[in-house]
Amino acid sequence: MKHIHRLLFSAFVALTGVCAQAQSLVYINADANHIIMNGDNWSQLRRCLAETANGNGRFSILQIGDSHIQADWSASTVRRNLQGEFGNAGRGCIAALRMAGTNQPTDYRLSADTAALFASRLLAKEWKAGIGVTGVAVTFASPDRRLTIATDSECGGFSSVTLLHQSGAGYATAMIGDSLCVGDPVSPAATRYRLGCVTDSRTLNPPFDSPFCGVYLQRETPGVEFNAIGNNGACFSSYLKIPDFANLTGVFAPKLIILSMGTNEAFGNESDEQVYHSIDSLVSQLRAVHRDAKFLLTTPMECHKKAWRTTKKRVRRGKYRTRKAMSFVVNRRVAEVRNVILRYGSENKIPVWDLYAVAGGDDAAAKWVADGLMNPRDHVHCLKSGYEFRGSLFTDALLEQLRP
Numbered sequence: 001m002k003h004i005h006r007l008l009f010s011a012f013v014a015l016t017g018v019c020a021q022a023q024s025l026v027y028i029n030a031d032a033n034h035i036i037m038n039g040d041n042w043s044q045l046r047r048c049l050a051e052t053a054n055g056n057g058r059f060s061i062l063q064i065g066d067s068h069i070q071a072d073w074s075a076s077t078v079r080r081n082l083q084g085e086f087g088n089a090g091r092g093c094i095a096a097l098r099m100a101g102t103n104q105p106t107d108y109r110l111s112a113d114t115a116a117l118f119a120s121r122l123l124a125k126e127w128k129a130g131i132g133v134t135g136v137a138v139t140f141a142s143p144d145r146r147l148t149i150a151t152d153s154e155c156g157g158f159s160s161v162t163l164l165h166q167s168g169a170g171y172a173t174a175m176i177g178d179s180l181c182v183g184d185p186v187s188p189a190a191t192r193y194r195l196g197c198v199t200d201s202r203t204l205n206p207p208f209d210s211p212f213c214g215v216y217l218q219r220e221t222p223g224v225e226f227n228a229i230g231n232n233g234a235c236f237s238s239y240l241k242i243p244d245f246a247n248l249t250g251v252f253a254p255k256l257i258i259l260s261m262g263t264n265e266a267f268g269n270e271s272d273e274q275v276y277h278s279i280d281s282l283v284s285q286l287r288a289v290h291r292d293a294k295f296l297l298t299t300p301m302e303c304h305k306k307a308w309r310t311t312k313k314r315v316r317r318g319k320y321r322t323r324k325a326m327s328f329v330v331n332r333r334v335a336e337v338r339n340v341i342l343r344y345g346s347e348n349k350i351p352v353w354d355l356y357a358v359a360g361g362d363d364a365a366a367k368w369v370a371d372g373l374m375n376p377r378d379h380v381h382c383l384k385s386g387y388e389f390r391g392s393l394f395t396d397a398l399l400e401q402l403r404p
Contacts, residue, residue, distance in 0.1 A: 025371070027360035027364060027367050028358065028359065028360060028393075029357055029358050029359075029360060029361065030358075032354060032357040032358050033358045033393050033396055033397050034397050034400055034401075035296065035351045035352070035353050035397050035398070035400070035401050036342075036345065036346075036351060036352045036353075036354060037351045037401070038345050038346050038348075038349050038350060038351055038352065039349045040294065040349050040350065040351050042294060042351075042401050042402065044292075044294075045255060045256060045294055045401075045402060046401075046402060046403070046404050047404070048255055049086060049224075049402055049403075049404055050404035052086050052087060052222055052223060052224065053085075053086045053087070053404060055087075055222045056222060057222055058089040058222060058223060058224070058225055059086065059089070059223070059224045059225070059255055060089075060092075060224075060225040060227065060252055060253050060254045060255055060256075061082075061224065061225065061226045061227065061254055061255070061256045061257075061258065062227045062229070062249060062252050062254035062256070062257050062258070063075055063226070063227070063228045063229070063230075063257075063258040063259075063260060064229050064230075064239060064249075064257070064258070064259055064260070064261075065228070065229070065230045065234065065258075065259070065260035065261055066230060066231065066232065066233065066234040066235070066260070066261050066263055066264055067230065067231070067232040067233065067234075067263075067381065068230070068260065068263065068300075068381065068382070068387070069228050069229070069230025069260055070097070070102075070103065070105075070230030070231055070232055071103065071105065071230070071381075071387065072105035072107070072228055072230070073105075073382075073384050073387035073388055073391070074382075074387040074388070074390045074391040074394065075226060075228035075230075075391065076105065076107065076391070077387070077388045077390075077391025077392055077394075077395065078226055078391045078394055078395050078398070079092075079224075079226035079228075080154070081391075081392070081395040081399075082224045082226060082395070082398075082399075083156070083223060083224050083226070085399075086223060086224045087221065087222050087223025087224060088156040088219060088221065088223045088224070089218060089219055089221060089222065089223035089224055089225045090156070090158055090217050090218035090219040090223075090225055091107070091108065091151050091155040091156070091158060091217040092216065092217060092218075092225045092226055092227035092228070092252070093133075093134065093164075093214060093215075093216050093217075093227040093228065093229060093252065094108045094110065094149075094151075094214055094215050094216075094217060095134035095135070095136055095213065095214040095229065096110050096134065096136055096137070096138055096212055096213060096214050096215075097134075097136055098110065099111075099112065099116050099119065099136075099138045099212075100116070100119040100120065100121050100129075100136035100137065100138055101119050101121070102121055102136070102232060103232075106152075107151060107152040107154065107155055108149075108150065108151045108152070108155070109148070109149075109150045109151075110147070110148070110149060110214070110215065111147075111148045112140065112145045112146065112147050112148070112208075113145055113146045114140065114141070114142075114145060116129070116138035116139065116140060117129075117138075117139050117140055117141040118138065118139045119136070119137070119138045120136060120137045120138075120211070121135070121136050121231070121232075122135035122136065122231040122233075122234055122238055122239075122241075122242070123231065123232065123233040123234065123238065129211045130166050130211040131211075131213075131242055131243070132164055132165065132166060132167075132189065132211065132213030132214070132242075132248065133164055133189065133213060133214075133229070133242070133245065133248035133249055133251075134164060134213045134214040134229055135229060135230075135231035135234070135238075135239075135242065136213060136214070136231070137166070137211040137212065137213045138211065138212050139208075139210075139211050139212070140208045140212075142208075143207045143208045143209040144205070144207075144208075145205070145208050146203055146204070146205045147163075147203065147204050147205070147206065147208075147212075148201065148202075148203045149161060149201060149202050149203075149204070149215055149217070150200060150201035151200055151201070151217065152200075153200060155200075155217075156198075156219060157198040157199055157200050157219065158195070158198065158199065158200075158202075158217035158218060158219055159194070159195050159196070159197060159198045159199070159218065159219050159220045160192055160193065160194045160195060160217075160218045160219075160220065161192070161193045161195065161202060161204065161215055161216075161217060162186060162190050162191065162192040162193075162215065162216035162217075162218070162251065163183070163190065163191050163192075163193075163204075163206060163212070163215060164189060164190055164212075164213040164214045164215060164216060164251070165189055165190070165191065165210050165211060165212055165213060166189065166210040166211045166213075167188045167189040167243070167244060167248065171183055171191045171206035171207055171208075171209075171210075172185075172191070172207070173206070173207070174193055174204045174205060174206035174207075175204065175205035175206075176193060176195070176202065176203075176204050176205075177203070181193050183206075186251055187247075187248075187250055187251045189213075189248050189251070190216065190251040191206075192216075198219060216251060216252070225252070227252050227254070233264055234261060234264060235261055235264045235265050235268065235270070235275075235278065236259070236261050236265070236275065236278035236279050236281075236282050237270070237274075237278040237281075237282075239282055240278065240281055240282060240285070245285070246285040246286045246288065246289045246290075247289055249286065249289065249290070250289050250290070253290075254290060254293050255292070255293055255294065256293065256294050256295075256296060257286055257290060257293050257294070257295050257296070258295075258296045258297075258298065259279070259282065259283070259295065259296070259297050259298070260297075260298040261300075262275075262299060262300035262334070262337045262338065262341055263300040263303065263334065263380065265333075265337045266300065266303075266331055266333040266334040266336070266337045267305065267331070267333070272336065272337075272340050275337060275340045275341075276340050276343070276344055279297070279340075279341065279344050280344065280348070283295060283348070283350070294351075295350045295351070296350070296351050296352070296353060297341050297344070297345050297350055297351070297352045297353070298341075298352070298353045298354075298355055298394075299337075299338040299341050299342065299352065299353070299354050299355050299356045299357075300334055300337065300338060300355065300356065301334075301355045301356050301358075301359035301360075301364060301365070301368075301390075302330065302331075302334055302335070302356060302359065302360075302361070302362065302363070302364045302365045303331055303334055303365050303374075303379055303380040304328035304329060304330055304331060304365050304366075304369075304379035304380070305328070305329060305330075305331040305379075306326055306327075306328060307326070307327050307328065307329045308324050308325070308326055308327075309324070309325050309326075309327055310322060310323070310324050310325075328379045330362075330363070330365065334356070335356070335362070338354070338356045342354065351401075353394060353397050355390065355394075358393055358397075359390075365379055368382070368386060372385065372386075373385060373386030373389060374386055
């Protein structure tokens with residue numbers, strides 16, 4: 001099956017011109033594309049997913065990560081694949097990213113009738129609008145603001161809207177169309193409104209008297225939810241800074257929590273032990289809230305960092321012109337952070353999907369750039385085709401362990 005994905009992607013490449021030759025993907029290590037279980041047992045997850053496939057209940061997954069997750073191209077591939085096989089329980093968490101001044105996935109739109117007065121992002125130095133479970137938040141000059149929510153048809157619509165807001169300040173009521181609806185406070189930081197029908201768009205007028213962070217969209221049908229929370233520049237330690245973050249994730253009731261970071265640690269100053277401690281702190285806090293949930297770690301793939309090379313050119317006797325040229329070199333720290341994640345998983349019996357190995361290991365980044373899968377401008381982020389390929393590989397590895 002894993003080799004089939006490589007052949008299918010090669011056919012896709014040939015049709016779209018993403019890269020010239022299918023044989024350029026020989027560096028993908030399909031034999032490594034499985035989850036290292038580290039002694040954990042997912043039999044309960046398989047039973048839950050089997051019940052979902054038989055039309056009973058929902059199977060919620062929560063992925064927390066960095067910019068690779070914020071763009072959602074990889075996560076959306078996994079979401080579509082799982083929902084296509086086991087049913088669609090809803091688009092899940094959507095964050096007010098564009099309102100907060102950053103990039104947002106393309107399959108949904110969140111807009112208000114006026115711009116935000118203040119906006120906060122997880123990695124900003126100052127949180128002018130507070131912060132919430134999604135890592136962003138916005139406030140408005142007046143609470144009387146209309147919020148429009150819309151999703152693409154491929155999301156399958158939604159029949160309930162849960163507004164995610166600052167903890168302890170709920171939106172008790174909201175005008176939905178011409179009707180006044182009473183919200184259900186499902187948590188101190190989430191208020192749910194049931195629409196009574198499935199729709200692709202809805203305009204609400206809640207009293208925006210506290211910072212707004214995003215929306216949780218669900219369908220009243222059995223199936224899979226794949227909730228992705230991603231923030232540009234995020235590390236494991238970044239989510240530890242969000243007040244009460246673990247409890248805020250309780251609204252999603254995940255059965256599987258996926259932690260996908262490591263790239264930014266490789267560009268920062270954290271030591272191996274600091275990274276290890278941050279992973280442990282985040283896992284421990286989440287586990288205290290989601291006692292029955294299983295955890296999965298993923299490693300980052302190799303990437304490059306920028307390097308400047310200075311050259312001198314003689315222009316006339318005794319005179320030289322100095323020039324600086326930018327090039328890319330392998331960020332060796334990525335491999336070290338990957339090893340920390342692998343070690344943490346092994347020592348704590350938490351499964352790991354080793355993307356570093358699957359993507360081709362050492363020297364993979366240059367090949368991904370050459371084949372049009374990784375962004376040639378930064379050699380860190382993938383292009384859409386690359387993220388979708390990663391999502392397809394990840395789906396294979398997940399289903400190998402989850403399929404009933």
